[in-house]
Amino acid sequence: MNKGLMLAAFAVLLLGSAFAIPQNSSASAGTTGNYTRQIAAAGSVYIEGGNVTETNVSRAGSTEKWGAFYGNVTAGLALAQSDTAAPVYTWAWDLTNGGEVCASTGSAFVWAAVLPTTASFIDALWSFVPGDVDSANNTFNDATANYAFAGDGSGTTTGVFTYDDVGADTWETFAVNESASPASKDDVAFCVNISATNDRWDAVTGGYQLMVATNETANTFERYYFYVELNA
Amino acid sequence: MGVFNNLLLACLLMPLLHAYVVINSQDYMDVASAIFYANANGDVNYLIFPGDDYALSLMQIGNRGGILLVESPGKPVFAGFRSALEAEGNLVELISSTGTQLNLELARKSGVRNFIITDSVYGHNIVSLVAYAKSTHAYLIFANKSNVGEVASFLSSNRPDSVMLYGILDEEVVNAVEGLGVGTETINNGDKYEDNMEIVDRYLSSNPELKDVLLSDGNVLEVSINTGDVPVVLVSTVIPDSTYNFMLENARDGRISAATLIGSTNLDPVYDMTKKVNTQLVDKRLRVLVKFGQGATGGSGEVQPLSTFPLPSPFAAVSLDSAAYNPASGAFELVYSNKGNAQAFVKSSIQVLLNGQQVGTIGDDERYTIRRGESKGVRYPFENPGEGQLSINDTTYYGVSALSFDKAFLKYMDVGRISFVDQSSMALSDASYSPLEDKLAVKVRNNGTSEVFYRISVSYINDEGITVYDEEQVRNISAGRNEIVSLGGVLKLPMDKADKTRMNVTATYGAREAFLEKRAHVDVNIEGFPWWILLILLMILLALAYWYYKRRKGQGASAKSLQ
Numbered sequence: 001m002n003k004g005l006m007l008a009a010f011a012v013l014l015l016g017s018a019f020a021i022p023q024n025s026s027a028s029a030g031t032t033g034n035y036t037r038q039i040a041a042a043g044s045v046y047i048e049g050g051n052v053t054e055t056n057v058s059r060a061g062s063t064e065k066w067g068a069f070y071g072n073v074t075a076g077l078a079l080a081q082s083d084t085a086a087p088v089y090t091w092a093w094d095l096t097n098g099g100e101v102c103a104s105t106g107s108a109f110v111w112a113a114v115l116p117t118t119a120s121f122i123d124a125l126w127s128f129v130p131g132d133v134d135s136a137n138n139t140f141n142d143a144t145a146n147y148a149f150a151g152d153g154s155g156t157t158t159g160v161f162t163y164d165d166v167g168a169d170t171w172e173t174f175a176v177n178e179s180a181s182p183a184s185k186d187d188v189a190f191c192v193n194i195s196a197t198n199d200r201w202d203a204v205t206g207g208y209q210l211m212v213a214t215n216e217t218a219n220t221f222e223r224y225y226f227y228v229e230l231n232a
Numbered sequence: 233m234g235v236f237n238n239l240l241l242a243c244l245l246m247p248l249l250h251a252y253v254v255i256n257s258q259d260y261m262d263v264a265s266a267i268f269y270a271n272a273n274g275d276v277n278y279l280i281f282p283g284d285d286y287a288l289s290l291m292q293i294g295n296r297g298g299i300l301l302v303e304s305p306g307k308p309v310f311a312g313f314r315s316a317l318e319a320e321g322n323l324v325e326l327i328s329s330t331g332t333q334l335n336l337e338l339a340r341k342s343g344v345r346n347f348i349i350t351d352s353v354y355g356h357n358i359v360s361l362v363a364y365a366k367s368t369h370a371y372l373i374f375a376n377k378s379n380v381g382e383v384a385s386f387l388s389s390n391r392p393d394s395v396m397l398y399g400i401l402d403e404e405v406v407n408a409v410e411g412l413g414v415g416t417e418t419i420n421n422g423d424k425y426e427d428n429m430e431i432v433d434r435y436l437s438s439n440p441e442l443k444d445v446l447l448s449d450g451n452v453l454e455v456s457i458n459t460g461d462v463p464v465v466l467v468s469t470v471i472p473d474s475t476y477n478f479m480l481e482n483a484r485d486g487r488i489s490a491a492t493l494i495g496s497t498n499l500d501p502v503y504d505m506t507k508k509v510n511t512q513l514v515d516k517r518l519r520v521l522v523k524f525g526q527g528a529t530g531g532s533g534e535v536q537p538l539s540t541f542p543l544p545s546p547f548a549a550v551s552l553d554s555a556a557y558n559p560a561s562g563a564f565e566l567v568y569s570n571k572g573n574a575q576a577f578v579k580s581s582i583q584v585l586l587n588g589q590q591v592g593t594i595g596d597d598e599r600y601t602i603r604r605g606e607s608k609g610v611r612y613p614f615e616n617p618g619e620g621q622l623s624i625n626d627t628t629y630y631g632v633s634a635l636s637f638d639k640a641f642l643k644y645m646d647v648g649r650i651s652f653v654d655q656s657s658m659a660l661s662d663a664s665y666s667p668l669e670d671k672l673a674v675k676v677r678n679n680g681t682s683e684v685f686y687r688i689s690v691s692y693i694n695d696e697g698i699t700v701y702d703e704e705q706v707r708n709i710s711a712g713r714n715e716i717v718s719l720g721g722v723l724k725l726p727m728d729k730a731d732k733t734r735m736n737v738t739a740t741y742g743a744r745e746a747f748l749e750k751r752a753h754v755d756v757n758i759e760g761f762p763w764w765i766l767l768i769l770l771m772i773l774l775a776l777a778y779w780y781y782k783r784r785k786g787q788g789a790s791a792k793s794l795q
Contacts, residue, residue, distance in 0.1 A: 069527065069535060102521070108456035111490035111521055112443030150510070150519040151489060221291055225456075226525040226535055227492065 106186030116157035257304035355543025356450025366460030422634025452540035546574030609746030686741035
């Protein structure tokens with residue numbers, strides 16, 4: 001042990017993907033959406049929401065207002081000589097420790113004062129028409145979604161369940177603000193509790209899956225930043 | 233004409249229009265300069281990261297009306313970006329400059345009167361200072377011994393309201409800025425973490441409503457850092473106790489409620505720190521989140537790593553170049569050099585061996601510094617080591633922090649006995665200083681029979697106290713030779729203090745570059761104000777006034793005759 005023990009290898013694997021979220025929409029004939037091209041670039045992802053078809057009125061469509069992300073969170077804390085050496089002791093951090101994954105357009109979201117928000121705020125900030133079938137008003141239909149960040153960051157807010165692989169309400173996305181009166185999209189974060197047991201839409205167990213609002217205007221792009229709170 | 237008027241109007245309004253600064257450079261100094269410029273002026277900055285997509289960057293910027301494009305002439309991320317921005321409907325003002333030249337150009341353009349000075353080698357200082365500078369409307373100036381003249385000249389002509397010297401700086405910079413006579417304050421604890429906590433503490437004190445901090449190792453810029461809305465606490469793979477205590481105390485006092493770690497590189501020590509902090513807190517908990525990626529909605533894209541811009545890291549590279557025992561001085565004489573890009577703090581412990589058996593230990597009680605690129609001789613007294621083969625086993629610790637070492641080397645070396653008496657001799661004479669030109673000249677003569685190495689130091693005293701300028705450069709002069717050494721633009725003696733100031737020049741010198749132990753000294757003759765110039769000017773003015781009077785008188789007479 002020439003260099004002594006070294007606290008290392010808290011390897012956190014934060015994987016994620018994005019997809020156009022299928023919604024249990026009951027869109028009526030005549031509901032229109034703009035067809036927009038998808039642009040995927042090396043090194044970063046700026047992709048618009050999927051297109052809405054107005055013909056298949058009775059089946060789930062894809063909406064331009066919402067997108068979703070999912071992924072894994074794994075971590076481990078080890079006392080070892082190096083990242084590759086066998087550990088002397090390992091403190092296992094696993095998904096049962098909990099925490100949240102959040103996505104916000106805010107590059108420096110202020111987490112000190114996490115506050116509840118409303119679907120109306122989301123509609124206003126993203127310029128969604130509240131009467132649209134896929135507006136926040138008609139999507140975030142749980143007004144008492146629980147959130148619990150470390151410290152005094154707990155309460156109830158607006159939320160929506162997304163589905164697992166068999167279409168059951170499983171992952172609740174909840175929205176929070178960094179201020180009482182959010183003035184811009186950057187003040188809002190969409191979050192979900194990390195779970196070790198929930199199945200995701202792709203039938204993988206554990207991780208996170210959340211839904212975020214997107215700009216439905218053609219040829220406009222939004223970048224989301226991802227945050228994770230590992231309960232410590 | 234209408235088009236011309238519109239163009240003219242656009243040109244006149246251009247400086248007022250852009251509240252959006254686009255940064256297109258792969259040079260960290262350009263990037264930092266433009267970020268501090270934008271933040272000091274209340275503008276939004278958009279940094280094009282290396283690897284960004286051309287079309288997507290363009291789409292994200294869109295039409296902002298007026299844009300200031302700061303672009304490296306030689307190393308932009310994208311070529312031809314100005315015309316692309318104009319095609320989007322933007323009115324673009326281009327600044328195509330780089331490095332310290334751009335740094336001062338933007339300083340002038342900013343119009344701000346508060347400045348922070350740091351050495352660009354310490355990239356983490358940039359990260360530490362972004363938020364504080366924004367909150368105080370201050371601009372960051374990069375200075376070291378090679379551009380101290382330009383910086384001092386800029387500050388002298390712009391008469392700033394405040395100047396902060398942040399972190400480890402070359403002595404030439406400190407002396408030049410402090411000699412300007414403007415109010416300066418200094419944050420330099422010799423350690424990046426201590427300096428960082430001091431500046432964050434100041435920020436939190438003046439912005440008590442913000443309870444958030446960012447956590448970063450200071451090695452990269454990222455958009456959340458660039459906005460300057462939240463201060464950054466520096467962390468690393470081993471978080472210093474002082475940083476842990478800082479977080480604990482501020483969390484306990486309610487000054488920090490949440491922290492966001494930028495990237496997951498240092499997740500393990502931050503996780504550990506958070507656990508320890510929250511164990512200590514009774515009714516509060518520190519909320520720590522990790523900003524781990526970026527992406528966008530829809531399609532099948534994946535969450536991507538954060539876009540980051542690399543910053544330089546300071547490093548020291550100290551080596552033991554030679555060692556000898558000098559019976560004439562009764563001491564071991566060791567020469568160390570620092571080939572790193574930053575000043576090194578050094579401390580050695582050396583076993584002395586005679587015929588392979590340890591006969592004593594020599595070394596340093598306190599750490600000392602070796603400047604970048606410098607060789608330094610150290611003498612360790614050791615009487616009568618005995619006859620036989622001498623050798624040393626040198627363990628030297630060093631690093632860029634005054635508080636902790638992060639590097640060490642172990643070197644075994646046989647040591648010769650070289651009886652050396654420094655018989656060099658040098659004299660200074662005919663020293664004069666012109667306050668008007670800020671120029672000092674001094675005559676140097678090598679009176680000895682061998683080459684002499686020397687370093688010049690100038691000091692002056694007046695009612696402002698003592699001002700010292702230490703030249704970093706070691707000069708040399710051949711035996712029997714005279715030369716005039718000239719220093720310009722560094723002493724900054726105010727003209728009105730000239731007749732109340734005493735100035736002298738000292739040269740430390742010796743026959744060996746690493747051992748400059750002798751001194752030569754001379755008083756400086758300070759030239760008074762050249763009153764004869766004022767007299768000539770006054771005479772010219774009088775002549776002009778007389779000519780004008782005569783002309784007016786002549787015109788009056790002509791007018792009367794016409795009537």
